[in-house]
Amino acid sequence: MIDFSKKPLFLAPMAGFSDLPFRNVVKKFGVDVTISEMISSNALVYESAKTLKMLEKAELEKPFIVQIAGSDEEVIKKAVLMLNDMDFIDGIDFNCGCPVPKVTKQNAGSALLEDLQKLKILVSTIKKYSKKQLTSVKFRLGFNEKYPDKIAKACEEAGADFVSVHGRTRKELYSGKADWESISLAKQSVHIPVVANGDINAQNANLALSQSKCDALMIGRASIGKPWIFLEIKNGKSVDKALKKQIILTHFEEMLKHYKKQGISIFRKHLHEYSKGYEAATSFRNEINQINDENSMRKRIENFF
Structure with missing residues (x-):
């Protein structure tokens, strides 16, 4: 389903940004694989209507x-069984x-990097109950220290088809520079494909x-305001x-389609990013913050860009 020999490009899951409209835009303009928020x-499992x-x-x-x-084996199993009923998920x-x-704090996310045995159990649970073609894991280089090879190995042993590695530890959050060479340690330790993530843009892809020796790239923050x-x-x-x-106008139309009128206000954060580097960007941002009408917003976007 994913041809790793072609070094595919992934859109990283980003809370508040990689929603359906944004994913649809990048899918039209070059991305190979999309992942939900x-x-x-x-x-x-417990508030499914919202989710x-x-x-x-x-x-x-x-x-x-x-x-x-998540970190609860039983809840993850129930979540997987729910996702099995949704044919459109691959x-x-x-x-x-x-x-x-x-x-x-809920022992989820990067907290699992401190307990690789638990991580393995949870990945194995997904693999065991999932009817989907792909099971993957996204992780960081480690919690406080770097041990990406051990984490990648644990994921492979638990049945992951591929892994994505963000080139920072949990301790680093988003500070400093992503360490692509350390991602190559994960790549060397497993036989499954490895996707590199962290600080990747058009100039350094x-x-x-070459530094990560990976099979694919995953781009997150660099695509915000630059889905092209x-x-x-x-x-x-x-x-x-x-x-x-x-592309900006396509994105606006996708927002309206998905969120209806609410899409106008949600789209402002994207326009703030899109307008970076443009002359008179500050006054444009101030102006669009006051616009609540679809046609006025469309017109303002057309005139500004």
């Missing part, structure tokens, strides 16, 4: 992977990388591949202003 297995909206996928998304987080990714205290980054990496050249404008 992180879904709490507890929320899925089900986050599981909707765009027509173009193939393969579409849903990322879940794979389940297990989050062992989220560094935020709200998640780690080839360097990230996937085209730039694939084509090796910058995207012109006309195409950027087309």
